[in-house]
Amino acid sequence: xxxxxxxRSETPTTCSFGVTSEVGLLRxxxxxxxxxxxxxxxxxxxxxxxxxxxxxxxxxxxEHRAFEALLHESGVDAVxxxxxxxxxxxxxxxxxxxxxxxxAGHATMPGSVDMALRELLSYxxxxxxxxxxxxxxxxxxxxxxxxxxxxxxxxxxxxxxPNQVFTRDSSFVVGDTICLPSMAKSARTGEALxxxxxxxALQAVDPIESCDHEVLHPDVEGGDVLVVNDRxxxxxxxxxxxxxxxxxxxxxxxxxxxxxxxxVTKIPRVRSAMHLDTVMTFVxxxxxxxxxxxxxxxxAYTFAxxxxxxxxxxxxxxxxxxxxxxxxxLEVIETKGSPATMAREQWNDAxxxxxxxxxxxxxxxxxxxxxxxxxxxxxxxxxxxxxELGRGRGGPRCMSAPLLRxxx
Numbered sequence: 001x002x003x004x005x006x007x008r009s010e011t012p013t014t015c016s017f018g019v020t021s022e023v024g025l026l027r028x029x030x031x032x033x034x035x036x037x038x039x040x041x042x043x044x045x046x047x048x049x050x051x052x053x054x055x056x057x058x059x060x061x062x063e064h065r066a067f068e069a070l071l072h073e074s075g076v077d078a079v080x081x082x083x084x085x086x087x088x089x090x091x092x093x094x095x096x097x098x099x100x101x102x103x104a105g106h107a108t109m110p111g112s113v114d115m116a117l118r119e120l121l122s123y124x125x126x127x128x129x130x131x132x133x134x135x136x137x138x139x140x141x142x143x144x145x146x147x148x149x150x151x152x153x154x155x156x157x158x159x160x161x162p163n164q165v166f167t168r169d170s171s172f173v174v175g176d177t178i179c180l181p182s183m184a185k186s187a188r189t190g191e192a193l194x195x196x197x198x199x200x201a202l203q204a205v206d207p208i209e210s211c212d213h214e215v216l217h218p219d220v221e222g223g224d225v226l227v228v229n230d231r232x233x234x235x236x237x238x239x240x241x242x243x244x245x246x247x248x249x250x251x252x253x254x255x256x257x258x259x260x261x262x263x264v265t266k267i268p269r270v271r272s273a274m275h276l277d278t279v280m281t282f283v284x285x286x287x288x289x290x291x292x293x294x295x296x297x298x299x300a301y302t303f304a305x306x307x308x309x310x311x312x313x314x315x316x317x318x319x320x321x322x323x324x325x326x327x328x329x330l331e332v333i334e335t336k337g338s339p340a341t342m343a344r345e346q347w348n349d350a351x352x353x354x355x356x357x358x359x360x361x362x363x364x365x366x367x368x369x370x371x372x373x374x375x376x377x378x379x380x381x382x383x384x385x386x387x388e389l390g391r392g393r394g395g396p397r398c399m400s401a402p403l404l405r406x407x408x
Contacts, residue, residue, distance in 0.1 A: 018404055023282050024405035027405060028079060030167050034164070035061065035135060036057075037135045039057050040135075052392075066385065081134075084198040134194065136161070138155065141157070165392065167195075168398045171199065175260075180216070180217055181218050181220055219241060219248070224277070226276060231327075279291040281355070283359060283379050284355075285326055285358065292334065292342065296317075300315065349390055351395075356382075360382070361382065363381050364386035371383060
C-alpha cells in the first residue's frame with residue numbers, strides 16, 4: 001500500500017492507494033457530482049455523448065448527492081474530482097501543461113478560435129479552469145468576432161465531459177499499481193487529461209519526482225477490470241478495448257506484480273455490455289452477482305508468469321476459473337425473473353453495484369428483482385434513485401473509483 005502527502009485542507013492530510021479486492025471495506029473513493037456539463041446534452045447530441053437520452057441536470061445532480069451522502073454515512077471518504085482538480089491547477093506548471101495538451105489536441109482548429117480558447121483558459125482562475133475543462137466551452141464563450149457570423153455559436157471549442165460522473169473508467173487501482181487509461185470513445189478523451197491532473201493533486205503521479213509505485217496508461221477502461229483478490233484480476237475484452245490492449249495490460253500488471261494471475265474473458269461487443277461490470281460484480285469473496293444469460297457461458301484465458309515470461313497457462317469456463325482464483329467455492333446469485341425482467345434490469349445497471357464491504361452494496365432502487373435476489377442471499381442493499389444518472393448507462397460501481405480498500 002502506498003501512502004503519500006496530500007496538501008489540501010478540504011481532504012485528509014494523507015492519501016493512500018491500495019485495492020486488493022472488490023469487496024473489502026471501502027475507505028476512500030474518487031467521485032464526481034455532475035454539473036453544467038449535463039446542460040449541453042440534448043436529443044440531437046446525446047448519443048454522440050454516449051447517453052441514451054438527455055437527463056434532467058438538476059435531478060441527476062440530486063441523485064448523485066444522495067449517492068455521496070450514502071458514502072459518507074457509511075464512513076467512506078469521497079474525494080471529489082473537481083476539488084482535486086482545482087488543487088492541481090493551483091500550480092502554474094500544471095495549468096500550462098493542461099493548456100498545452102488541449103492545444104495539441106486542437107491542431108485542426110482555425111487559428112483565431114485556437115487563440116481565443118487559449119486566452120480564455122490562460123486567464124481563468126484554478127476554479128474557473130476546472131469548470132471549463134469539465135463543463136466545456138462553446139464558441140459563444142469565445143471572442144471571435146471575425147468568424148462569429150459563420151460559426152455556430154453552440155458548437156464546442158472544448159467538448160464537455162458529461163461522462164466524468166462515471167469515474168470508474170478513467171482510473172483504477174490494482175494492488176498499489178495506479179492505472180490511468182486512455183479512453184476508447186472520443187466523447188471521453190478529455191477525461192484522461194482531467195484525471196491525470198487529479199492524480200497529480202493526490203501526489204500519486206509526478207513527472208518530476210521519482211515515485212516508489214507504478215503508474216500504467218493502458219487502453220483498457222476501469223469498468224472492464226475486477227480485482228478478485230491480491231492474487232487474481234479479471235479483465236473483460238469487449239466493446240471498449242481490443243485483444244492486444246487487454247494482453248498488454250495483463251503483461252504490465254504481471255510484470256509489476258509477479259505473483260498475479262490475470263483472467264481474460266471475452267464479453268459481447270454490445271452497448272448493453274459495454275464493460276465487464278455491466279454483467280457481473282462481486283458482493284463477497286464467495287458471492288457473485290452475474291447476468292445469467294451471459295456470464296455462465298463465458299470462457300476464460302488465464303495468464304501468469306512462467307519461465308520469466310507472461311503466458312496463457314490455462315483456459316476453460318469463466319465461473320470455475322473465478323472460483324479457483326478466489327480460492328473458494330463461488331455462489332452465483334440467481335435473479336429468478338422472467339427473461340424480459342432480467343434483460344430490462346441488466347440494461348438499467350442492476351449488476352453494476354458498488355460493494356462497500358462484504359455483502360453490503362449500493363444499487364439502483366428501480367431494479368427490484370435483482371435487489372430482491374441480493375437480499376435473499378443476505379446482502380444488505382442500500383438503494384438510491386438513478387433514473388437520470390442511468391441515462392448514461394452507468395450504475396453505482398461506474399460512479400466510483402476506489403482508491404483504498406481494506407483486505408476483506
